[in-house]
Amino acid sequence: MRRNASAPLVSLYLTLLTSTIAPGLLSRAAHAAESNSEATHHFSIPAQPLRTALQHYLEQSGVQVAYPTLAAGNARSTAISGTMTAQEALTRLAAATGLSPRFTGAHSATLGKENSAIMLGPVRVGGRATVLQDAQSAYGPGVGFVATRSASATRTDTPLISTPKSVYVVTRQQMDDLQPLTIGAALRYTPGVVSLTANDSTPSASLFQPVHQRGFESYTFVDGLLNGTSVTDPFFLDRIEALSGPSSVMYGQANPGGLINMTLKRPTEKAQGQANVGFGNYGRYQGQIDLSGPLNKSRTVLYRLIGMGVTQGSQTQYNHYKRLATQGDIEWKIDKKTDITLIGQFAYDPQSWSPWIGIPAYGSLIKSPTGRIPVSRFYGDPAFNENWNRQYMLEALFHHEFTKNLQFNVTARFDAQSDGSCSLMSGAVDVTKNIMKRSAFCNSDAHGRSSQLTANVSYKMKTGPVSHSFLVGVDYRGQWSQGSWGFASAPAVSITDPLYNQYTFSDYIQATGGKSTTAKYAYWQDGIYFQDQINWRRFYVTLAGRQDWNGYGKMFNRPFTWNVGINYVSKIGLAPYFNYSKSFMPQTGKVYSAGNLVQPDPLSGHQWEVGLKYQIPHLQSFMTVAYYDLSENNVLVSDPYFPQYSSEIGQVKSRGVEVSAHANLAQGLDLILNYTWNKVYNSRTTLTGNTISGESVSLLGKRLVQQPTNAASGFLDYHLPKSLAPGLSVNFGVRYQDKSWADQANSFRNPSFILFDTGMSWNAGEVFKAVNGLNFRLNMTNFANNTYVQCGSTRFCHYGNQRVVYGTIGYHW
Numbered sequence: 050m051r052r053n054a055s056a057p058l059v060s061l062y063l064t065l066l067t068s069t070i071a072p073g074l075l076s077r078a079a080h081a082a083e084s085n086s087e088a089t090h091h092f093s094i095p096a097q098p099l100r101t102a103l104q105h106y107l108e109q110s111g112v113q114v115a116y117p118t119l120a121a122g123n124a125r126s127t128a129i130s131g132t133m134t135a136q137e138a139l140t141r142l143a144a145a146t147g148l149s150p151r152f153t154g155a156h157s158a159t160l161g162k163e164n165s166a167i168m169l170g171p172v173r174v175g176g177r178a179t180v181l182q183d184a185q186s187a188y189g190p191g192v193g194f195v196a197t198r199s200a201s202a203t204r205t206d207t208p209l210i211s212t213p214k215s216v217y218v219v220t221r222q223q224m225d226d227l228q229p230l231t232i233g234a235a236l237r238y239t240p241g242v243v244s245l246t247a248n249d250s251t252p253s254a255s256l257f258q259p260v261h262q263r264g265f266e267s268y269t270f271v272d273g274l275l276n277g278t279s280v281t282d283p284f285f286l287d288r289i290e291a292l293s294g295p296s297s298v299m300y301g302q303a304n305p306g307g308l309i310n311m312t313l314k315r316p317t318e319k320a321q322g323q324a325n326v327g328f329g330n331y332g333r334y335q336g337q338i339d340l341s342g343p344l345n346k347s348r349t350v351l352y353r354l355i356g357m358g359v360t361q362g363s364q365t366q367y368n369h370y371k372r373l374a375t376q377g378d379i380e381w382k383i384d385k386k387t388d389i390t391l392i393g394q395f396a397y398d399p400q401s402w403s404p405w406i407g408i409p410a411y412g413s414l415i416k417s418p419t420g421r422i423p424v425s426r427f428y429g430d431p432a433f434n435e436n437w438n439r440q441y442m443l444e445a446l447f448h449h450e451f452t453k454n455l456q457f458n459v460t461a462r463f464d465a466q467s468d469g470s471c472s473l474m475s476g477a478v479d480v481t482k483n484i485m486k487r488s489a490f491c492n493s494d495a496h497g498r499s500s501q502l503t504a505n506v507s508y509k510m511k512t513g514p515v516s517h518s519f520l521v522g523v524d525y526r527g528q529w530s531q532g533s534w535g536f537a538s539a540p541a542v543s544i545t546d547p548l549y550n551q552y553t554f555s556d557y558i559q560a561t562g563g564k565s566t567t568a569k570y571a572y573w574q575d576g577i578y579f580q581d582q583i584n585w586r587r588f589y590v591t592l593a594g595r596q597d598w599n600g601y602g603k604m605f606n607r608p609f610t611w612n613v614g615i616n617y618v619s620k621i622g623l624a625p626y627f628n629y630s631k632s633f634m635p636q637t638g639k640v641y642s643a644g645n646l647v648q649p650d651p652l653s654g655h656q657w658e659v660g661l662k663y664q665i666p667h668l669q670s671f672m673t674v675a676y677y678d679l680s681e682n683n684v685l686v687s688d689p690y691f692p693q694y695s696s697e698i699g700q701v702k703s704r705g706v707e708v709s710a711h712a713n714l715a716q717g718l719d720l721i722l723n724y725t726w727n728k729v730y731n732s733r734t735t736l737t738g739n740t741i742s743g744e745s746v747s748l749l750g751k752r753l754v755q756q757p758t759n760a761a762s763g764f765l766d767y768h769l770p771k772s773l774a775p776g777l778s779v780n781f782g783v784r785y786q787d788k789s790w791a792d793q794a795n796s797f798r799n800p801s802f803i804l805f806d807t808g809m810s811w812n813a814g815e816v817f818k819a820v821n822g823l824n825f826r827l828n829m830t831n832f833a834n835n836t837y838v839q840c841g842s843t844r845f846c847h848y849g850n851q852r853v854v855y856g857t858i859g860y861h862w
Contacts, residue, residue, distance in 0.1 A: 052697060055511070058653045059092070060399055060424055065550045069402075071488075076855040089134070090109060090110050090134075090135060090138070090666075090667075092204070092609070094106060094109070094128065094129050094142065095127065096125060096126055096127060096128040097125065097126055097147055098124075098125055098126070099124045099125060099126050099143070101115070101127075102125075102142055103116070103142075104716070106138065106139065106142060106590075107669070109666075109667040109823060110135040110138065110139075111135075111156055111185075111197070111664075112135045112152075112156050112157065112158055113156060113157050113158070113184060114139065114150070114157075114158045114160055114191075114485040115157070115158075115159045115160070116148060116159065116160035116161070124145075124146040124147070124148070125145065125146075126142045126143065126145070126146070127141055127142060127143075127144045127145050129141045135149065135152075135158075136152060138156075139158060139160075143160055145561070146160070147729070148160040148161060149161065154175060155203065156185055156186075156197075156198070156208075157185075160607070175829070181714060184196055185197050185734075186198060186206055187199050187200035187201075187205075187206035187207065188200065188206075188287070188288075188312050188315070189287065189288070190220055190221030190222070190287045190288055191218060191220030191221060191222065191223075191288060192220070192222075192669055192713065192721045193220065193222050193669060193713035194220055194222060194223050194669060194711045194712070194713060194720065194721055194764075194766070195220070195669045195671055195711045195712065195719075196209070196218035196220050196288065196671070196711075197209055197210070197664070197669075197671055197712050199212065199216045199290055199793055200273075201216055201273075201290045201292045201310040201660070202214045202216055202292055202296070202299070202433065203299070203520070203580060203582065203591065203593075204273065204299050204503075204515040204520060204522070204580070205507060205520060205580075205582065207520060207582065209671060210618055210622070210624050210662050210664050210671075211584075211589040211616060211624065212591075212614075212616075212619055213591055213614025213615055213616040213626035213627065213628045213735060213815055214292070214293070214294060214556070214614060214626075214628050214630070214658065215241075215292075215293040215294060215547050215658065215660065215673060215675045215677075215707060216290055216291070216292055216293070217239045217240060217241075217290070217291040217293070217673070217709055218288055218289070218290050218291075218711075219235050219236065219238075219239065219288060219289040219291075220288055220291070221286075221287050221288060222256075222719070222766075223235075223238070223721070224283045224286070224289075226764075226766050226780050226808060226810075226828075227764075227782075227806075227808075227828070228808070228826065228828045228855055228857070229283050230282070230283070230359075231240070231283070232260070232269065232283065232309065232311070233260050234283075234830075235283050235289055235736070236260055236289065236291060236309070236761065237782075237784060238721050238723060238725065238762045238763075238764045238782065238784070239291050239709075239723065240707040240708065240709045240723040240724065240725045241262050241263050241264075241291070241293050241306075241307070241705070241707045241725050241727070242260050242261070242262055242267075242761075243260065243261045243755070243756060243757065243760070243786075244260050244261075248549045261306060261756070262291060262293055262304075262306035262307035262308075262309075263293060263294070263301075263305075263306035263307060263677065263679055263703050263705060263729070264306055264701070264703040264727060264729030264753055264756050265304040265305055265306030265307075265681070265701075265703070265729075266304055266306070266385070267304065267306065267307060267308055267309050268300075268302075268303045268304060268308045268309070269281065269308065269309045269310075269311065270300065270308055270309065270310040270311070271310075271312075271313060272312060272313055272444065272446070272462075273300075273460055273503060273541045273684060274444075274460060274462050274503060274526075275300075275466045275499075275501060275526060276311070277442075277462075277466065277497075277498075277499040277501075277528065279643070281311055282357060282372075284337055284339075284355070285313060285314060285316070285355055285357075285374070285376055285394075285511065286311050286312060286313060286314065286356055287312045287313070287314050288310075288311070288312045289309065289310075289311050290309070290310045290311070290312075291309055292307050292308050292309075292310060293306070293307040293675075293677075293707070294306070294307055294628070294630055294656045294658055294677060295307075295610070295630040295631050295632030295654045295655065295656050295679075296308050296614075296630070296632065296655075297595065297597075297608075297610040297631065297632040297633050298580075298593045298594065298595045298610045298611055298612040298630065299578060299595070300524075300563065300595070300630070301524055301526065301574050301576050301595070301597055301599070302597070302599065302633060302634050302635060302651075303632055303634065304632065304634055304652075304654070304681075305632045305634075305652075305654025305655075305656060305679055305680075305681050305703075306679070306703070311588070312810040313378075313392060313444075314339070314341075314353060314355060314376070314378070315351070315353065315378060315380065315390065316340075316341055316342075316346050316351030316352055316353040316378050316379070316380040316390070316465065317341045317342060317351065318343060318351060319342065320341070320342030320343065320376060321340075321341055321342060321861075321862065322337045322338075322339060322340040322341065322342075322861070322862050323337075323338070323859055323860065323861045323862070324336075324337070324339075324860050325337040325338075325437075325857045325858065325859035325860075326857065326858050326859075327359075327855060327856065327858075328500075328855075328856055328857075329361070329853065329854050329855035329856065330852070330853065330854045330855075331361055331362040331364065331853075332360070332361055332362040333359070333360070333361035333362075333855065334359070334360055334361070335357065335358065335359040335360075335361075335857075336357065336358050336359075337355075337356070337357045337859075338354070338355070338356050338357075339353075339354075339355045340352075340353065340354045340355075340629070341353040341354070341378075344609065348382075349380070349381065349382040349383075350379070350380070350381050350541070351378075351380040351382075352377075352378060352379055352380075353376070353377070353378035354375075354376070354377050354378075355375065355376040355377075356374070356375040356376075357372075357373075357374050357375075358372065358373045358374075359371070359372050360372075361560065363402060363775055364424055364425060364850070364851050365402075365424075365425060365426070365427050365848075366425050366426070366427040366850065367427045367429065367431040367434060367549075368402045368403060368427065369400050369402075369849055370398070370400060370401050370402055371398065371399050371400045371401075372396065372397070372398045372401075372589055373396065373397050373700065374394070374395070374396035374397075375394070375395055375396075376392065376393065376394045377392070377393050377394075378390060378391070378392050378393075379391045379705055379806065381454045386449060386450040386451070387448070387449045387450070388447075388448050389445065389446065389447045389448075390445070390446040390447075391443070391444070391445055392442075392443070392444040392445075392446075393442065393443050393444075394440070394441070394442040394443075394444075394603070395441055395442075396438075396439070396440040396442065397438070397439050397440075398436075398437055398438040398439075399437050400436065401436045401437070401438060402436065403436060403470075403472040403473075404433055405429075405470075405472050405473070405474040405475070405490055405846045406427070406428050406429040406472060406473055406474060406475055406487075407428075407475050407844075407846055407847050408422050408426060408428065408475075408838075408846050408847070408848070409422075409430035409475070409478040409485055409544065409843065409844055409845075409846065410478075410587055410741075410791065410797070410814075410840045410842070410843045410844070410846050411478055411480050411544075411843070412544060412721070413743075413840075413846050413848065414791065414797070414799065414800075414838050414840050414846055415797065415843075416479055417544075418480065419483050419544050419545050420545065422544070424836060424848045424851060425858065426547070426752050427547070427711075428473070428475065428485060428487070428542050428547060429472050429473040429487075430473055430549055430550065430551060430552045430553075431549055431550065432549070432550045432551070432552060432553045432554075433471060433472065433473060433489065433539075433553055433554060433556075433557065434471070434472050434473075434551050435469065435470070435471045435472070435662045436468075436469070436470045436471075436472065437468060437469050437470075438466070438467075438468040439466065439467050439468065440465070441464060441465045441466070442462065442464040442465075443462065443463050443464070444460070444462040445459070445460070445461045445462075445463070445701075446458075446459070446460050447459040447460075454508060454509040454510065455506070455507070455508050455509075456506070456507045456508075456692065457504075457505075457506050457507075458504065458505055458507070459502070459503070459504040460502070460504075461500075461501065461502040461503075462499075462500070462501045462502075463498070463499070463500050463501075464498065464499055465496070465497070465498040466495040466496065466497050466498070467494075467495065467497075468492075468495050468496075469492065469493050469494065469495065469496075470490075470491070470492045471490070471491040471492070471493065471554070471557070472489075472490065472491075473487045473488070473490075473539055473552065474487060474488050474490050475487065475844050475845050476488055476541075476689055476844065477844060478544070478843065478844055480544075481776075482550065483543055483544050483545060484541040484542065484543060484544065485541060485542055485544055485844070486541050487539040487540070487541060487542055488536055488537065488538060488539055489536065489537040489538070489539045489552065489556075489557050489560070490534065490535075491534060491535050491557060491565070492532055492533075492534040493532075493533055493534070493565065494532065494533050495530070495531070495532035495533070495534075495704060496530065496531060496532070497528065497529060497530030497531070497532075497570075498529055498530075499526065499527060499528040500525070500526075500527045501524075501525065501526045502523075502525045502526075503522060503523070503525075504518070504522060504523055505520055505521060505522025505523075505578075506521050506522070507520045508794065509635075514585060514586065515583060515584070515585045516583070516584045516585075517581055517582070517583055518581070518582040518584075519579075519580070519581055520578075520579065520580040520581075520582075521577075521578070521579050521580075522578050522579075523575075523576065523577050523578075524574065524575065524576035524577075524578070525573075525574070525575055525576075526572075526573065526574040527571075527572070527573045527574075528570070528571070528572045528573070529569075529570065529571050530569070531567070531568070531569045531570070531761055532567070532568060533565040533566065533567045533568075534562075534566055535557075535561045535564065535566060537556075537557050537560035537561050539552050540552060540554075568580055568687070571601075571602065572599070572600070572601050572635075573599060573600050574597060574598070574599040575597070575598045575599070576595055576596065576597040577595070577596055578593065578594065578595035578596075579590065579593065579594055579595075580593040581593075585590075587617055587618050587619065587620075588615065588617050589615065589616050589618065590613075590614070590615045590616075591612065591613065591614040591615075592613055593611060593612045593613075594609070594610070594611040595609065595610050595611070596609050596613075597609070597610070597633070598637055601635055601637065604635065604637070604648045606633075606635055606650070608633040608651050608653075610630075610631040610632060610633055611630075611631055612628070612629070612630040612631070613628070613629050613630075614626060614627065614628035614629070614630075615627055615628075617660070621666065622663055622664040622665060622666050623662075623663050624661065624662040624663070624664075625659075625660070625661050625662075626657075626660055626661070626662065627657070627658070627659050628656075628657070628658045629656070629657045630655070630656055630658075631653070631654060631655045631656075631657075632653070632654035633651040633652065633653055633654070634651055634652040634653060634654075635652075636649050636652055636683075636685060637649075639695065640685075640695055640696060640697055647841065649683065649685060649695065649697045649838065650683050650697060651683065652681055652682070652683050652684065653681070653682045653683050654681045654682070655679075655680055655682075656676075656677055656678065656680070657677070657678055657679040657838045658675055658676065658678040659675070659677075660673060660674055660675035660676065660750065661673070661674045661675075662674075665712070668712065668713070668714070669712065669713040670710070670713070671710075671711050671712075672709065672710040672711070672712075673708070673709045673710075674706075674708050675706070675707045675708075676705070676706050677703075677704065677705055677707075678702075678703050678704050679702065679703040679704070680700055680701070680703075680732070681700065681701045681702075681703075682699075682700050683697040683699070684697070684699030684700060684701055684733075684734070684751050685697055685699060696735070698733060698735070699731070699734045699735075699736075700731075700732045700733035700734075701729065701730070701731055701732065701753070702729070702730060702732040703727065703728070703729035704728050704729075705725065705726055705727035705728065705729075706724075706726040706727075707723075707724070707725050707727070708722075708723065708724040708725075709723050710722040710723075716768075716771065717767065717768030717769075717770075718765075718766075718767050718768070719765070719766045719767075720763075720764070720765050720766075721759065721762070721763065721764040721765075722762075722763045723760075723762045723763070724759075724760070724761045725759070725761070726754070726758060726759055727756065727757070727758065727760075728758060729752065729753045729756050730750055730751060730752045731748050731749055731751050731752065731753075732749075732750075733749070734747075734748050734749050736748045738751070738792070738793040738794040739794060740792070740794040740796035741783035741792065741794075741796040741797050741843060742796070744794075746794050746796075748793060750792050751790075751793065751794065751795045752789075752795055753790075754789070754790050754791060754792060754793060754841050755789050755790070755791070755799060755839060755840075755841055756789055756790075757786045757787035757788065757789040757801070758786060758787045758788075758789075759785075759787035760784075760785060760786050761784075761785045761841075762782065762783065762784045763782065763783050764780065764781070764782035764806075765780060765781050765782070766778060766779075766780040767779055767780070771815065773816040775816050776811050776812035776813065776814070776815030776816055777809065777810070777811050778809065778810045778811075779807075779808070779809045779810075780806075780807065780808045780809070781805075781806070781807050782805070782806035782807070783803065783804070783805050783806075784803070784805075784806070785801070785802075785803050786801060786802055786803045787801050788800050788801045789839075791839075791840035791841065791846075792840070792841075792842050792843065792844070793842075797840075799838070799839050799840055799858065800837065800838075802835060802837040802849070803835070804830070804831045804833070804835060804837075804849075805830075805832055805833050806828070806829065806830045806831070806832065806834075807829050807832050808826070808827060808828035808829065809826070809827050810824060810825070810827075811824070811826075812824050812827045813823045813825065822860050822861045822862050823858075823859075823860055824857075824858070824859045824860070824861060825856075825857075825858055826857045826858075826859065827854070827855075827856045828847065828854075828855050828856070829852060829853065829855075830850060830852070830853045831850055831851060831852050831853065831855050832850070832852055833852075834851055834852040835849075836849075837849045
């Protein structure tokens, strides 16, 4: 009989809650003044133009200020120096401008004329032209390469420094500098994230993006809901967050390594737009447009319209990619406390790359008498190579603020998808005969849909010196899909001299008799979760629990997951933390138990993590150092006594260290540094695997494939001074990945590699005022054109991206 996993958490939670509420109720009046006190900062800002003064104010206080550019004109700030609160400093700074400050949040404020209308018109925030919304909010694009707040770990807008868990954010500026075409490419400079395909510049609309976190495949989420068919091209996003470690307590089923949460672009109060045309090698051509602004004078109805189209080839012959995608947003601010946003998306890929065919290890990673396989080699057949995808999505976000301490939020989504894929698949390699066997696979008439909803109520209260931020919510997820597929034999192909147009759709129909296998899939999940974020002085405690009910066919599970974390934020910006969290993932199969066949329990992950976060005072920066010990239990393996059945005794362990530093070092100088050490291996298993020589060995203690022990990266972007090169920015990046095992038996390795990226951007308007807003950009990944290969077995490997060159001409207004 299993012990109730929630008992320790509930007991601890009730103890903490009663110990804080009881004395707090007795002393509420005595601490009323203390509750309104503000932290002090040291300021040193000389008199100067208001726009540059507010940039220094942001760096020294962490508070972003929006102000009306027309009202400010050429206003100059008053010099301030000394230790004071952020509100006092802003009041003194703007004393001679005729503008009065109003704080709209813990890290945001506005400047406006007294008794002026609410409508501000064009605004600037912290010296940057942007929208009125706080760029450093949990849903904003960040500032430079730095984001200081997130909602992924807690579903609340929480400072990262007081979040006892590893969260890594890719800001909008970082995506603009990298110009990634895929989510995998956008995450290249993120610790703990590994792309297994090596070719992560190839787009994928898959639910699982081709990345792993801490050794486990990542689920992707969009706006806090599982990514069924949402358009996840980086151009449609404001930010990407890698939430590391078990996260089921807020999201339900998920792998223990972590998840990727993306935030779609939202309408803006300021009218703005951009249009870009792009071009690159491998025949890449692309067009993008992004329009946003108010639809009425009162700015209560806002819109955003985004579209893109791309066509390109690849370094592999006969692999092409075409895509059309669009997104439309409408936001209605019903009143000051209520708003609703509707987002619709459509995407169509008439042609995409073939995921089932690769290259063999012999001739690419391993020397072969047949010689080296060219990077461009395609072992499929263009006459039997069809891959297409069509996606629809409608999302609604509702927010209502009953009081400043009581809020209600709902996010709901419906999406649908249809796709088809027919191609040849890699098979066994016979080096002596110089051939690779193949089979034909066709997945036709596949379609699916999903409905999701998460709704929660948040409530903030103080009990004496202790503050609580409560969150109670419900989740629903229903997924349905149906597809027909078939397999057929196909002729082998010569490794050195492949012939094309040898296998057609007629051959496939003849081999299968026109028959296919049809299957339906249905999954549902209901969940209820609670969370209390407790703050006492400089200590922050997070307690959370979740009960799920989920079903897959006739299977049914009721997993309970929980999370507890604590951290201490010191005056100098250092914040040590500890976290323990759990996850679950349903699995199919049959387990032999006491003479009966029963369904297996879900995969159960648990992790403890200890780390240190740091924000350098008076500098836009964020740094994290984390050590974690992660285990996934109930892994299905062969039953040692009844090999024809499975047993849930397997375990995979992952231990590692992650180091991350993001900093806007000076005006126009942004930096990213990352390092990862990770060891992920089979700690309990009865499974065996074959070595490259054919010997059968136990997989106990073997490392997982394509998981490097060490990885490091660094990226620097520098905006040159106007006196030297007006409007010119340059960037440079380096990525290192250690060697990794290329098969389950750990009998041969993928080599380590180092790649270099670079780029430049020029704003022509800083030289020629008549073309203000015109921008030219050029990016190169792997500009040294290093050749490297990554294998997952002897029969399935991919060459990594060769040099990719991409340029854009854009106009912003």
